[in-house]
Structures are given as C-alpha cells and as structure tokens.
Amino acid sequence: MDSLSYTSYAAAWLATALLLLLARHLRGPRKLNPPPGPKPWPIIGNLNLIGTLPHRSIHDLSQKYGEIMQLKFGSFNVVVGSSAAMAKVFLKTMDVNFACRPKTAAGKYTTYNYSNMTWSPYGPYWRQARKICLMELFSVKRIESYEYIRVEETNSLLKSVFESAGEEIVLKDLLSSESLNVISRMVLGKRYLDEELNSVVSPIEFRQMLDELFLLNGVFNIGDSIPWIGFMDLQGYVKRMKAVNKKFDRFLEHVLDEHNERRKAAGENFEPKDMVDLLLQLADDPNLDVKLERHGVKAFTQDLLAGGTESSAMTVEWAIAELLKNPENFQRAYEELNQVIGHDKWVHEKDMPNLPYIKAIAKETMRLHPVAPMLVPRRARQNCKVAGYDITEGTRVFVSIWSIGRDPNLWDKPEEFCPERFIGKEIDVKGHDFELLPFGAGRRMCPGYSLGIKVVESTLANLLHGFEWKLPNTMSENDLNMEEQFGLSTPKKIPLSTVAQPRLPLHMYRF
Ligand code: HEM
Helix, strand or coil, X not given: CCHHHHHHHHHHHHHHHHHHHHHHHHHCCCCCCCCCCCCCECCCECHHHCCCCHHXXXXXXXXXXXXXXXEEECCEEEEEECCHHHHHHHHHHCHHHHCEXXXXXXXXXXXXXXXXXXXXXXXXXXXXXXXXXXXXXXXXXXHHHCHHHHHHHHHHHHHHHHHCCCCEEEHHHHHHHHHHHHHHHHHHCCCCCCHHHCCCCCHHHHHHHHHHHHHHHHCCCHHHHCHHHHHHCCCCHHHHHHHHHHHHHHHHHXXXXXXXXXXXHHHHHCCCCCHHHHHHHHHCCCCCCCCCCHHHHHHHHHHHHHHHXXXXXXXXXXXXXXXXXXXXXXXXXHHHHHHHCCXXXXXCHHHHHHCHHHHHHHHHHHHHCCCCCCCCCEECCCCEEECCEEECCCCEEEECHHHHCCCCCCCCCCCCCCHXXXXXXXXXXXXXXXXXXXXXXXXXXXXXXXHHHHHHHHHHHHHHHHEEEECCCCCCHHHCCCCECCCCCCCECCCCEEEXXXXXXXXHHCC
16 A cells, blocks of 8 residues: 555544544434333432332332433432343343342441442452352251251240140240240350350340341432442431341350350360351452451351341241131141141151141242342442443342232232242242242352251241230231331231140140
C-alpha cells in the first residue's frame, strides 16, 4: 500500500469511529429495560407500599406485576422473583451472580461486621465458612454422632408435655427449649443455659435475645434503604441491634474462654468434642485460606445457635396449630403412627422413611409457613438480564417462596392445609424442587437443612405419637389466631396455647 492510500484508509476509519461516537452521544446511554413494577416516589421509592408483613405486601404486588418485578426501596432497586421458574433462574441458572448478600445494619451491628456466614458477602471468607460447615460441622457422620443428644432432648420435651397433661401450655416455649438445648449441646458442648449451672445468661433471657436477634435481622430498617438518614435511626432498630450484640458478646466471650481453658488443660491430648472446639482449632490453623479470627468464631457460633433454634421450633408450632385448625388430619397421623410404630416405643429418626404422612405434614407446614418467606436477601454481583429484563449490579433480590407456596398453577386449593397433596409425590425440600424451597437452594442454601429436617420431623412425630392435642376449652377452631410476625423468621404472632393428653400406656412416659 502506498502512503496516500494508507492515509485515506486511516482517515476513513477515523471518520467512521467519530460518526459512531457522535451517534451514540446523540442517542444517550443504552436505555435499560427493568422488570415491571410500581412507579417509585422520590426518596422513599415504593416503601409506602410495604406494610407490617412485607412478604404479604410483596405477594400482593407480584399478583399485579408478575413473576418478576422491580421495586425501589429508598435508593435501591429490589427485584422480586415469585414463581418456581424465577426461583430456578436466581438460585440455580444464575446463582453465582446472586450469591452475595446486601450490606445491612443488622449484618454490621449484630454479626461482628458481616463476619458470620449468613451476612458475609460472596468471596473467599464465605466460601471457607461453607467448606467448614460441609466438611466439619454438618458432615453426615457428625450429625449422626449427635443423634443421642437429639433423643435425650426430645425425651425431655415429651416429659415436660406429660407433666403438664390436661393443662394449658404455651407450646413454643417448650419447643424453643428443646431446640436450644439440642443446638447448644452440639455447638457449645453442654446446655450452658441451665440455671443450676451458674450460666451467664438465664434460659429466658437467652430466648429473648434470640427472638430479638431474629426480629432485628429481618426488619425493614429505613437506614438500609435510605442510607443518608440512617444515622437518625428513626425506628430505633440500630440501638436495639447494638444492645443485643452486647448481650451476645458477653455470653460468647464466656463460652470461648471456657473452651480455651479446657483446651489448654488437655494440651496435646485435646480432642474437639463440639463445634466451638472445632472452630477454635481451625482458628489456630496456619494453613487456612483466610484467617479465622476470634470475632469470626463468635459470629459463626452465634449463627449456628440462632439458625438452629428458632427455625425448627417455629415450624413445629405452626404444624400443631394447622392440625388444631384442621383436626381431621390428626386421625390419619395417629393411624400411621399406631400402625408403623405401635404403642410400646417412641419414634426414632430411622423410622421417618416409614412415616410418609408425618413427613407430608412437615412439608405442608413449610409450604404455607416457610421460616424465611422471601429467603434471605441476595445482591446482584454484576449487571445481567433475566427473562429479557435488565438487572443492575447491586440490586437486592428476594425470592418469594411464600408466593410460590401459594401459586394456584402449582398447588390445588393453595390456601388449604392438606398434607395429602404430598403423598405419593417426589417433591422434596432439598433445593431441587423449585416449587418447595423452605431451605432455599443453590450456593446460599441453608447449610443446616439436614439437621433442621431431622429435628422438625422427629419432634413432630413424637409429639403426635405421644399425645392427643386439643384447643383449650374456651376456644374453637375459628378462634385460633393464625397471624404472623415478620422478622428473619415468621413465627405465629400469638403463641399457640394448647392442651395435650397422653395417648400411650403410662409406663412409656417414665424417661
Ligand atoms: C427448620 C429448620 C431450618 C430452616 C427452615 C432454615 C431455613 C433457611 C433459609 C431459608 C436460609 C436462607 C437461604 C437462602 O438465602 O437461599 C437459611 C440460611 C442459613 N441457615 Fe438455615 N434453616 C433451618 C435450620 C438451620 C440450622 C439447624 C442451622 C445451623 C445450625 C442453620 C443455619 C443457617 C445458616 C448459617 C444460613 C446462612 C447460609 C449462607 O448465607 O450461606 N439453619 N436457612
């Protein structure tokens, strides 16, 4: 090529590039195509549309705008997927892009600056935490090795119910004690909360701390949506978060000190016997990819205690409440238990595969009353397209399993409590069937699900096997209040009061 044609070639190229740039400038930036949703107000966005039970407000909105919709909470985009197909996209097909969590005041103030697993962002720290969970804390072998603890604590629950036979009991209190004892013996090595053991926190105080932690981790804190007014703490939540964190810290410091002393005393012969021992041992491991600091051990310990306590107690309470509301289901459960278990033994975990109706009651309860009705919020790590709509980086994402559980395209008479719908069906709760996701799915799925299922199913089975359940004399099925309270979990607003009568021969209640 001679120099003249070289110059004209370069000029033509430059002119084309300039023209393209000019055209783009005139057109403005590419117009995004966000999912449909209500028009946002300045500053508050759509927060005015969210009531005290946000999952219900969001469900109603999704009925209008469809299976994927975009809202604005203050200055943040919030996308909600509310069909099984959308859940599959967010939690499976594009899971890696949505495996992060938004930064919230709860994560900052109640979990040692996002040092636990639930609120830590997607990255090496969180990946290592999941690995520890899978390999060490929740391995099949370890969960099985703790079965004796679950049996002892279930017996203790059954004993308490028996001792109050014929009287009105607040079931949730007994259930919370059982699951708290199971989890604290597995995680902390002992009950820790027995009054007679000189504990730093009383059982009642500890339960209140857990309730507060769950509530504050799920509330809609205005500062999370409109950060520039966050410092005013208009709802007073941040103050409460700091207070509950202080209480937990006092307790966790005590636990770690005791564990360290025992480790020191045992020297080389030390054998870890609970999850805190394992975490402390890992914290000393120089080969760990990311150093596990003392506050990280405290944050994980708190995560396990909280995750393991409230969720199973809440699920069993809802199950009994639904059965009391629909007493015809009791009979079928009793028949199954009489036939499969008989009257001279209690139900063991290994019996569960032979109790499809009890398993169906647990599933049906989790369909209608999922612990986390919109899972725990995710955050888009990059811009992407879902169902042809643009989702921008940083968007908060909810998957409304509450709506999916009530989708008439998936469930016949979705509002009815009908365990029979699961009989003979393969639908499971392990994160593969997107119509039923009480534990979530994908990378962020609940790591404690196998333990959770075991505790829920065997507690429920034994409560039904051992007792006939009735409402207090003064109440009818219609009086039973089924309202929820919103938080990170969604328990009954008014705890269930009920009356139990023994169903088995009396010698069975001598534990
Ligand atoms: C009935 C019992 C339980 C239910 C229904 C339940 C439900 C859930 C749900 C829905 C999530 C959020 C998943 C997501 O974002 O997609 C979750 C996360 C989590 N759960 Fe559970 N859970 C239960 C028991 C447990 C137990 C026994 C533990 C531990 C002892 C536990 C520890 C956790 C932790 C640490 C996370 C955060 C995981 C992460 O962000 O990577 N859960 N759980």
